[in-house]
Amino acid sequence: MTKALFPSSINIVEVGPRDGLQNEAPVPTQAKIELINQLSLSGLTHIEAGSFVSPKWVPQMADSQQVLTQITRHVDVCYSALTPNVQGLELALQSNVDQVAIFTSVSESFCQHNINCSIEDSLERFSPVIKLAKQNGRPIRGYLSCVLDCPYEGETSPQRVKEVTKRLLDLGCYQVSLGDTVGTGTPLRVESMLKEVLSIAQPEQIAVHFHNTWGQALANVYQALRMGIHTVDSSVAGLGGCPYANGASGNVATEEILYLCQGLGIETGADLERVARAGWQICRQLNKSPTSNVSIALQSQLKL
Numbered sequence: 001m002t003k004a005l006f007p008s009s010i011n012i013v014e015v016g017p018r019d020g021l022q023n024e025a026p027v028p029t030q031a032k033i034e035l036i037n038q039l040s041l042s043g044l045t046h047i048e049a050g051s052f053v054s055p056k057w058v059p060q061m062a063d064s065q066q067v068l069t070q071i072t073r074h075v076d077v078c079y080s081a082l083t084p085n086v087q088g089l090e091l092a093l094q095s096n097v098d099q100v101a102i103f104t105s106v107s108e109s110f111c112q113h114n115i116n117c118s119i120e121d122s123l124e125r126f127s128p129v130i131k132l133a134k135q136n137g138r139p140i141r142g143y144l145s146c147v148l149d150c151p152y153e154g155e156t157s158p159q160r161v162k163e164v165t166k167r168l169l170d171l172g173c174y175q176v177s178l179g180d181t182v183g184t185g186t187p188l189r190v191e192s193m194l195k196e197v198l199s200i201a202q203p204e205q206i207a208v209h210f211h212n213t214w215g216q217a218l219a220n221v222y223q224a225l226r227m228g229i230h231t232v233d234s235s236v237a238g239l240g241g242c243p244y245a246n247g248a249s250g251n252v253a254t255e256e257i258l259y260l261c262q263g264l265g266i267e268t269g270a271d272l273e274r275v276a277r278a279g280w281q282i283c284r285q286l287n288k289s290p291t292s293n294v295s296i297a298l299q300s301q302l303k304l
């Protein structure tokens with residue numbers, strides 16, 4: 001295999017403070033702030049710092065406003081947050097987020113469980129969110145869940161992923177992040193799904209977001225990189241999961257992506273040691289170990 005198959009650099013969207021911590025035992029606001037401050041100094045350029053969803057649905061994210069207003073912002077870092085509706089967007093704007101993200105699903109059942117409406121209704125709900133975000137100069141990212149499998153409906157059709165991705169792009173998302181929410185995907189299925197999506201979208205309009213439940217996330221990222229995708233979502237220490245996808249584990253660990261990219265000669269701009277330190281610190285707070293083998297290997301090497 002030659003290096004020419006891969007992009008020369010990739011963008012990492014660090015979702016640990018949101019996707020990670022939304023599905024862990026609650027941690028104090030100050031611990032979140034310290035995590036984000038540490039990650040901000042690691043060379044990562046996009047950190048999803050919170051989520052303006054209903055605190056009744058996801059209490060772990062109830063302090064997102066405090067988090068976003070108390071972090072020490074680094075000029076080179078984009079701090080984003082999830083905003084499912086105008087109510088969430090208004091709170092996000094008050095917290096001065098740099099960018100927002102809307103989220104829906106390819107699966108009707110997951111959509112109902114996750115955001116309490118149909119796919120069609122979710123897209124309708126996003127129109128005023130996108131309009132207001134644009135008026136306020138905030139780029140909008142879209143998330144699409146269950147792009148390979150749904151916890152309620154089983155296998156997803158790549159054709160359907162293509163259709164809903166197109167709807168999100170047409171609505172005004174600059175990029176759609178394709179989520180293997182349950183983490184059951186394998187590289188050949190990723191390839192079929194991405195082939196379909198890339199027939200209507202440019203590679204820079206697409207990101208991949210793989211949960212690691214069955215240990216395939218890194219192989220799936222490798223597959224996506226080979227197909228020209230150059231934005232990857234990952235979570236420090238492999239934290240988290242989705243509260244509405246029972247049993248799903250965290251995203252692919254940022255440390256694993258950084259180590260893989262080092263080996264492939266792909267530039268990420270981020271410092272693996274600093275990310276691993278931040279990961280160990282938040283894991284101590286959570287009273288657990290990182291799920292990432294790279295973090296575990298680095299612990300003894302660096303005495304983290």
Ligand code: HMG
Binds near residue numbers: 180
């Ligand atoms: P709903 O109950 O249908 O909304 O929830 P509603 O408009 O009827 O409002 C009900 C109550 O919620 C009201 O309060 C609202 O004020 C409040 P009450 O009058 O009962 O006291 N409310 C809010 N409060 C704060 N912020 C808001 C907000 N909106 C309403 N923004 C809603 C609809 C979407 C809000 C709800 O279903 C929700 O919050 N869902 C969140 C689900 C979630 O966060 N899931 C995890 C993130 S998605 C994910 O992890 C997948 C991803 O990682 C990709 C992948 O892996 O596939 C992105």
Ligand code: MG
Binds near residue numbers: 179181211241242251
């Ligand atoms: Mg996720």
